[in-house]
Amino acid sequence: MGTRKLNILFVASEVVPFAKTGGLADVAGALPKALKALGHNIIVVMPRYYKIDPSKLTKLETPLGVPMGAMGELWAGVYTTTLPGNDVPIYFIDYERYFGRGGLYEDHDGSYEDNGNRFVFFSKAALQLCKMLSFTPDIIHANDWHTALVPLLAKTRFVHDFANAKSVLTIHNLQHQGHFHKNLMDLMEVGWEHFNAREFESFNGVNLLKGGIMHADAITTVSKKYADEIQTREFGFGLEGHIRAHSEKLFGILNGVDYDEWNPCVDNLIAEKFDVGDMAGKLTCKRDIQRHFNLEVRDDVPLIGFVGRFAEQKGIGLIAGIIHGLLDMDIQIVMLGAGEKWAEEFFSDVATHRSNFGLHVGYSDALAHSIEAASDMFLMPSLFEPCGLNQIYSLRYGTLPIVRATGGLDDTIQNFDEHHEHGNGFKFFDATQEALYYTVLWAVNIYKNDKKSFLDMQERAMKQHFGWDDSAKSYEAVYNYILGFEAEKPSV
Numbered sequence: 001m002g003t004r005k006l007n008i009l010f011v012a013s014e015v016v017p018f019a020k021t022g023g024l025a026d027v028a029g030a031l032p033k034a035l036k037a038l039g040h041n042i043i044v045v046m047p048r049y050y051k052i053d054p055s056k057l058t059k060l061e062t063p064l065g066v067p068m069g070a071m072g073e074l075w076a077g078v079y080t081t082t083l084p085g086n087d088v089p090i091y092f093i094d095y096e097r098y099f100g101r102g103g104l105y106e107d108h109d110g111s112y113e114d115n116g117n118r119f120v121f122f123s124k125a126a127l128q129l130c131k132m133l134s135f136t137p138d139i140i141h142a143n144d145w146h147t148a149l150v151p152l153l154a155k156t157r158f159v160h161d162f163a164n165a166k167s168v169l170t171i172h173n174l175q176h177q178g179h180f181h182k183n184l185m186d187l188m189e190v191g192w193e194h195f196n197a198r199e200f201e202s203f204n205g206v207n208l209l210k211g212g213i214m215h216a217d218a219i220t221t222v223s224k225k226y227a228d229e230i231q232t233r234e235f236g237f238g239l240e241g242h243i244r245a246h247s248e249k250l251f252g253i254l255n256g257v258d259y260d261e262w263n264p265c266v267d268n269l270i271a272e273k274f275d276v277g278d279m280a281g282k283l284t285c286k287r288d289i290q291r292h293f294n295l296e297v298r299d300d301v302p303l304i305g306f307v308g309r310f311a312e313q314k315g316i317g318l319i320a321g322i323i324h325g326l327l328d329m330d331i332q333i334v335m336l337g338a339g340e341k342w343a344e345e346f347f348s349d350v351a352t353h354r355s356n357f358g359l360h361v362g363y364s365d366a367l368a369h370s371i372e373a374a375s376d377m378f379l380m381p382s383l384f385e386p387c388g389l390n391q392i393y394s395l396r397y398g399t400l401p402i403v404r405a406t407g408g409l410d411d412t413i414q415n416f417d418e419h420h421e422h423g424n425g426f427k428f429f430d431a432t433q434e435a436l437y438y439t440v441l442w443a444v445n446i447y448k449n450d451k452k453s454f455l456d457m458q459e460r461a462m463k464q465h466f467g468w469d470d471s472a473k474s475y476e477a478v479y480n481y482i483l484g485f486e487a488e489k490p491s492v
Contacts, residue, residue, distance in 0.1 A: 006479060008035060008042040009137040009165075011126045013119065013146035014104060015046045017084060018092075021104055023222070023255065024143055024172040026389060030258050033086040034472035043135060045126040047099045047118075048079055048092035057081050057092060064093070064132060066125045067157075068117075069187045076125055078132075085260070093125045116180035116206070119146040120187050126150065127158045139479045140167045145178030148212025149188060155215065156190045166482040168475075169216035171209070173386055174230050174237050175313070178208030202238075210239060213246055217482040220251045220475070222387035223408035227252030235384050235406075251478055251492050254411055255387040256468030262372070262393045269369035274398075276462040282373065282398060289374035292367075293358025295332050301356075302447045303332045304440070305375030305399065307368045307390055310339030310347075315381030315404065320346055321433040322440075327354050331444055334358040334375070336367050375399045377443050381428075381436045385409045391425070392466045398458040401425040402443055404436075412466065416446065418453055424461040 014020055016029030032042045048054065057079035064076045077094035093099070098118040105111055112118065123142075127150065130137060140162070142150040151167035184206045185195050195201050200211035213219055221227045229235035231244045243250065260266070264282070265275040271288035274281030283299060290297045304326075308314045320343065326333065333356070335347060344361050351359040360367055372378070378394040380403045387408035391401040395412070403409040405427045416423035426443045428435040447454050474492035481490050 004480065004485060006040045006138040006483075007136060008032075008040055008139045008141060008479070009126065009130055009135070010042055010044045010141045010143075011123070011147045011150055012044065012046055012143045013122070015044060015083075015090065018046065018052050018090075019049050019104055022173065023387060023389060026258075027170070027172065027222070027255055028143065029083060030256065030468050031472060031475065032088045033083055034256070034468035035475065036086060036088050037469070038472055038476055040476070042088055043133070044083065044088060044090040045129060046090065046092060047122055048077075048094040049104055050100045050102070052092065054079055054094070062132060064125060064128055066121055066128055067189065068121060068124070069189050071187065074121065078129060091129055093122055093129070095121065095125075098122075116178070116184045116208075117187060119178070119208070120149060120184065123147050123149045123153060124157075127153055127162065131161050137162070137165050138483060140165050141475075142167060142169045142212065142216070144170070144172050145176055145209040145212070148178065148208045148216075149190075151212055151217070152190050152194065152215040153188075166217040166479070167215070168218045168220060168478060168482070169212045170220045170222070171213075171230070171386070172222055174209075174235070174239060175384075177210065177237065177239065178206075179203075180206045180208070182206055210242055213239070213242060216249070218249050218251060218478050219243075219246060220253050220478065222253065222255045223411045224252035224254065225410045226384075226386045226407040229384065229407060249482075251474075251490070253471055253474040253478075253492050254408060254466065255389065256471040257389055257392045257396075257466055259396065259465075259467060262369075262396055264373055264397050267369055267373065269366045270373040271370070274373075276398070276459055279398065279458070285370065285373040286376075289334060289358075289370050290332070292370070293334050293360075295334075295356060295358055301330060301332050302376050302444050303334065303374060304377045304379055304402070305371040306333070306335040306337065306379045307371055308337050308380070310337050310343035312340070313383055313385075314339075315383055315431070315436070316340065316343050318381050318431065318433050318436045319379065322437045323347075323350055323357075324354075325437060326440055327356055329441075329444060332356045332358070333379075334371055336360045336362075336364065336371055338362050372397045372399055376447055377402055377426075377440075379440075380404075380409060381431075382406060382409060383431050388412070395424055395461040395464050395466075398462045400443065400454070400457055400461060402436075402439055403427055404431060405429050416453070416457060418446075418450070421453070421456060424457055424464065
């Protein structure tokens with residue numbers, strides 16, 4: 001139980017299970033529940049995209065007025081329900097002009113041109129909603145560029161109602177920063193004096209994340225390693241100097257995972273449940289996925305899985321460069337994902353020519369669970385990875401990760417050390433095809449020729465715990481610190 005009950009406003013552009021494009025949604029669906037369990041009073045706010053069925057929500061009677069500069073006051077509807085499995089209230093901002101579209105941020109023609117307007121509107125709407133509900137937050141928790149304006153709005157345009165609130169901005173992926181034309185400053189209504197190189201100005205345009213970093217009372221990232229990495233040129237995407245200038249308020253807090261959903265002893269989406277004391281079901285799952293992808297049903301062949309976006313960040317180019325070399329070995333590989341068109345076409349072609357390769361282009365939650373449960377090893381060669389969740393899921397399923405030592409992958413995976421019987425996976429350091437190839441070769445060799453070490457590693461992996469309860473306590477410590485309840489900076 002937390003020492004003080006805080007009122008927390010949690011603002012995010014996507015929340016599981018209502019809308020998801022990435023890890024932000026997983027955090028926004030889980031962290032508020034964990035904070036509620038610590039005794040805090042929390043509400044979540046997100047847009048109502050048109051994929052979210054309003055018939056399953058309750059509509060508030062009062063419409064919401066949102067000031068938008070020269071555009072005047074725009075009127076939105078508000079719907080509400082609770083997060084599944086918990087009584088955390090979630091509110092949806094309903095405005096057809098901005099959110100009545102097929103995608104969250106983009107469609108087949110690319111990013112929506114008015115994304116700046118859309119999320120300035122949403123940021124203001126979240127604060128207006130608090131006023132309408134008479135909810136006075138102690139903490140305003142914003143996420144990524146979409147809501148990075150909220151900390152400054154609370155200190156300027158809305159200061160009368162939020163003067164005592166402190167703000168946290170979580171960076172889930174620094175690559176996406178919210179770059180827009182400088183005229184967006186007029187809609188932001190925070191004053192043009194904030195359009196300067198220390199705040200929102202970037203290449204004579206507005207960078208919403210940059211301004212949010214300046215004005216938030218604390219900045220968090222989703223792993224300790226990523227907090228270090230974003231202060232370097234390789235991972236900083238041009239903001240490394242800006243982040244270094246604010247490093248005294250930067251904290252790295254590893255994401256948790258939802259073990260109610262990702263746990264082989266309770267998972268109803270897999271062929272047979274299993275756990276560390278009885279692994280027989282994992283073999284059943286392996287045979288099931290081999291049949292699903294029309295692979296040869298063999299217990300002794302190493303099965304390697306991949307679940308993720310077909311994107312450069314995820315190391316998809318590295319995999320493509322060595323896939324034929326890997327498939328020349330006595331192994332099987334199954335992949336689930338979608339993304340860059342060249343990758344979808346390339347791997348589809350591989351699937352037509354290789355009998356030991358299975359591919360599903362698209363996303364299927366059931367298939368993702370099945371691949372995690374069935375595979376002996378899991379491929380995650382990301383060029384950068386703020387936290388990563390699949391490697392943590394893999395550990396719980398006894399599926400040993402093969403990862404690049406970056407971000408949360410480096411924080412969660414300990415490299416196998418055959419001399420000291422240590423480790424829960426296999427790591428490589430250089431983002432090269434050769435490094436990935438020889439690491440897979442190493443893992444396959446251990447699987448085939450050192451069965452005891454492999455089984456010992458599986459047992460260590462399955463016993464590890466990365467729950468949201470630990471992460472929530474770290475966020476709570478940051479909240480208390482910026483509110484002045486704790487004098488010493490927390491070492492989360």
